Amino acid sequence: MSPAPSLVWFRRDLRLSDNPALSAAIAHGAPVIPLFILDTDDDLGGASRWWLHHSLDQLGQGLSKLGAPLILHQGSARHLLPELVEKWGCGAVFWNRLYEPQSIARDSTLKADLKARGIKVETFNANLLIEPFAHFNKSGGPFKVFTPFWKAALEQMSLVPDHPAPKHLLAPSDPLDGLTLNDLQLLPRKPNWAKGFETIWQPGEAGADASLSRFIANALKSYAGERDRPDCASTSRLSPHMHFGEISPARIFRTINAVCDDRNGRKFLAELGWREFAHYLLFHFPQMTTKSLRPEFDHFPWEKDDQALHAWQKGLTGYPIVDAGMRELWTTGWMHNRVRMIAASFLVKHLMVPWQTGADWFADTLVDADLASNIASWQWVAGSGADAAPYFRIFNPILQGEKFDPNGDYVRKFVPELADVPNAFIHRPWTLPKPPAGYPSPIIEHGAARARALSAFAELGKAA
DNA sequence: TTTTGAGTTGTTCGA
């Protein structure tokens, strides 16, 4: 009689290297079943689905080479996982932890359920540098300000060594039932809006390693100075790889730390810190997925303006830097961080559309859509979050464009209507004697919008 | 308990 196999439940840890759940399952000694469930209880944005398809493809190929193909299923993991465990006679289940409120609820129920059936369950930290439930300020409460959070984190951080990728996996002798990748229907059908994604992204573990190497070789040495320039290839573009766990934050931290100890390295590691901080905040304040962390912001006189929202989504606001960003998002599934801030600020402050509406759009269109980072960042921009930008800090989309895209290269790349506009006018084309045909005038005038937002925020202060 | 210093990413105005 063959021994009871072990299940490795892959979720957002789609890698073979530095994967503690996988390592532990192998060390357990029994045959290993690698499983991915497309959980129908999860909301997954369109761009994320595209990425997931290709990431699963890569992981599946890697696992097949090791001797244990990835088994795919679809359904409510809450119910499906115990069924599969039962059907396959598994003796142990291993997974790496997730930290969003819904994931925690599902996983803790599942863990109790499986243990009650006599199944061994072990879970690991593979996705964060800091366990949110084990990091507190000296008063014993959760940090709400980034700088002390990260400073304390750096002092306490102890990174365990990398788990090397396994060389071989022992699979159960009987074939197991499952779906094919195409059965999951993750790719867009007509129209195939993801065509532009294929040339710039390489989902999967190899692509993640390549992104990190490319960043270290080309951009790290000038990161602190150039990270805000969307016209330069100055960022790592690791965010989607990290979201799906194709590379571990610990490996990134160790690698950067080893090659660079100047302000560029520290600045980049602090960006990992912001990712940590977002997950940390969401863990301690789970209501922030829908509610403003500063409750008075839920009484802000938000506008419902579908026409303006549509113009923002499609990159037709008349402000070139905002429109370039929104079109970069639509055509590539990604947007440069600086431009995310400008575009988000425009929606929330100029158009006074609720941050939740913007967060929904980003969740659907970003390949790196990550609940924690998305929510924390939108609340930060709106001024409703932890350690947030003060309300009077309203980005001027013209100045921001001129400062961070000085030659208009970024704008021209994504807004072809402006190809022939000279540099001096590229961020204010409506001031040309003959504005370019086919590009809209600003849907709202900056000065008036700023004044409106400031007075609305001032009212908020009085009411509170 | 009270106090103190500090807090990612800006803009505008007026000297």
Added chain:
DNA sequence: GTCGAACAACTCAAA
């Protein structure tokens, strides 16, 4: 053109 101050007060973290 450049520079400093105002924009507002509040909350957090640590001593």
